[in-house]
Amino acid sequence: MDHDTTPALRRSTLGIHAGEGPREPGTPVVPPLVQSATFFWGDPADGELRYSRYLNNPNHLALAKKLAALEGTEAALALASGMAAMSMALLAHVEAGSHIVASRYLYGATQGLLSGELPRRGVTTTFVDPFQPGAWEAAIRPETRVLLMETPTNPSLRILDPRPLAALARSRGLVLVSDCTFASPTNFRGAAHGIDIVVQSATKYLGGHSDLIAGTVAGSKAHVDRIIQVARLYGPALDPHAAFLLDRGIRTLDVRMERHNRSALELARWFQGQAGVSRVIHPGLPDHPDHALASEILEGFGGMLSVVLEGGGEAADRFLSRLRVAMAAPSLGGVETLVSQPRHTSHAGLSVAEREAQGIPDGFVRISVGLEDVEDLKSDFASALG
Ligand SMILES: Cc1ncc(COP(=O)(O)O)c(C=O)c1O
CATH class of the missing domain: 3.90.1150.10 (Aspartate Aminotransferase, domain 1)
Structure with a gap:
C-alpha cells in the first residue's frame, strides 16, 4: 500500500499498513526481514544498485514510506541513531564557513555536536534564547544556512512555536530543522507547522520498546535525497534487523x-x-x-x-x-x-x-x-x- 495513493487513511492505519507491498497470494502479513548486505545486480539494465549501506534494503524502503506517511511529508529516511539523523540532516545542509542559529534548549549530544564537533569542520553556531522575541532574526548572518530547534525541549518540556521560525527561514532561504522526539509523529506533525526537516530519535517512542537504536528524518524529497547522498558516504545505515524491529514498534x-x-x-x-x-x-x-x-x-x-x-x-x-x-x-x-x-x-x-x-x-x-x-x-x- 503506497501512501501516495491512499492519502485519506488515518494515522493509526498508516502506522500499520503504509509501505506494504502489493497483496498477492502467499504475501506475508509481516514484512519479512531481509538480512542481506547486498543484492543480485548484473549490469545497469538491472536498475538501481542495491546495497544496505545505500539505505535501499527492502526494510529501509518500506520504513521510509511508512515514516513519510506518519510525518505527512513527501519523503523520509531511517538511520542508525537519533544522533546519526541529526548529524546527517545538518551536514547535508552546511559546508565549511556555514553558520547555524540554534535554540539553547537542545539535547546534550546535539549541543556537543554543534559546539565541539562542527567547529572543527568550519561550521559555527550561535545559540539563542528561543523565547526572546527577535533573537533568532538578530543572530542570522549572510553565511547562516540552518535554524535548529527542539520541541518539546529535553527535559524542561517547553513547547516552541515553529510557525514564526518557518516564516523567517522561508524569507531568508534557510532550512528549519527540528528534533521532535519528545512528541513523536502522533503528538506533533512538525511538517504541517512549517518545519522543513523533522528529526526523531526512533530509539524512543517510534521504536517504543527500548530495544533498538535508530533515528529518522522527514521532509521534502529534495531535502531527504540530499541527506541520503551524505549518509551513503558517512555510512550510518540502519541495520536491517533494527529496521524490522522499528517497523514492528511503529505498528502500535x-x-x-x-x-x-x-x-x-x-x-x-x-x-x-x-x-x-x-x-x-x-x-x-x-x-x-x-x-x-x-x-x-x-x-x-x-x-x-x-x-x-x-x-x-x-x-x-x-x-x-x-x-x-x-x-x-x-x-x-x-x-x-x-x-x-x-x-x-x-x-x-x-x-x-x-x-x-x-x-x-x-x-x-x-x-x-x-x-x-x-x-x-x-x-x-x-x-x-x-
Ligand atoms: C531529544 C533527543 N534527541 C536525540 C537523541 C539522540 O538519540 P539516539 O540516542 O537515538 O542517538 C536523544 C536521546 O536521548 C534525545 O532525547
Whole structure:
C-alpha cells in the first residue's frame, strides 16, 4: 500500500499498513526481514544498485514510506541513531564557513555536536534564547544556512512555536530543522507547522520498546535525497534487523501514545498534591508556561513529565534509589517507566549555573511515563518520595 495513493487513511492505519507491498497470494502479513548486505545486480539494465549501506534494503524502503506517511511529508529516511539523523540532516545542509542559529534548549549530544564537533569542520553556531522575541532574526548572518530547534525541549518540556521560525527561514532561504522526539509523529506533525526537516530519535517512542537504536528524518524529497547522498558516504545505515524491529514498534505507536499521554497527565496532577515536590512540569497542566500553545499545536501533551524535589540532588538520588516499578535509566519512550536526573545524564556536561539557566536545578527528575498500570506507578512514586 503506497501512501501516495491512499492519502485519506488515518494515522493509526498508516502506522500499520503504509509501505506494504502489493497483496498477492502467499504475501506475508509481516514484512519479512531481509538480512542481506547486498543484492543480485548484473549490469545497469538491472536498475538501481542495491546495497544496505545505500539505505535501499527492502526494510529501509518500506520504513521510509511508512515514516513519510506518519510525518505527512513527501519523503523520509531511517538511520542508525537519533544522533546519526541529526548529524546527517545538518551536514547535508552546511559546508565549511556555514553558520547555524540554534535554540539553547537542545539535547546534550546535539549541543556537543554543534559546539565541539562542527567547529572543527568550519561550521559555527550561535545559540539563542528561543523565547526572546527577535533573537533568532538578530543572530542570522549572510553565511547562516540552518535554524535548529527542539520541541518539546529535553527535559524542561517547553513547547516552541515553529510557525514564526518557518516564516523567517522561508524569507531568508534557510532550512528549519527540528528534533521532535519528545512528541513523536502522533503528538506533533512538525511538517504541517512549517518545519522543513523533522528529526526523531526512533530509539524512543517510534521504536517504543527500548530495544533498538535508530533515528529518522522527514521532509521534502529534495531535502531527504540530499541527506541520503551524505549518509551513503558517512555510512550510518540502519541495520536491517533494527529496521524490522522499528517497523514492528511503529505498528502500535498510536495506541501506545494514547496511554502515555493519559498516564503522564494523570501522574502530573497527582504529583502536584505530593509533599516534597516543589514543581511539576508537564505541558498539559494549566500552569505550564506553554500550555495554551501546546493545546493549539500538539495532538497530545506527551508521556514525559518532570518534577523538582525540595531536597535538591540528594533527595533526587534517594528517590531514584527507592523505585521498585519505575526504573532509574536514561532514555525514554519505552513501555517501561524510566526515571533519570539530567544533571547525571543528558546535561552532565553543563555547569550548575548553565543547567539552572535552562530550568534544570539540582533535584530535577525526568520521568518517561510507561504503560504500566498508573495506580502501580503512583504507589511506587509515593513510597520513593517517602
Ligand atoms: C531529544 C533527543 N534527541 C536525540 C537523541 C539522540 O538519540 P539516539 O540516542 O537515538 O542517538 C536523544 C536521546 O536521548 C534525545 O532525547
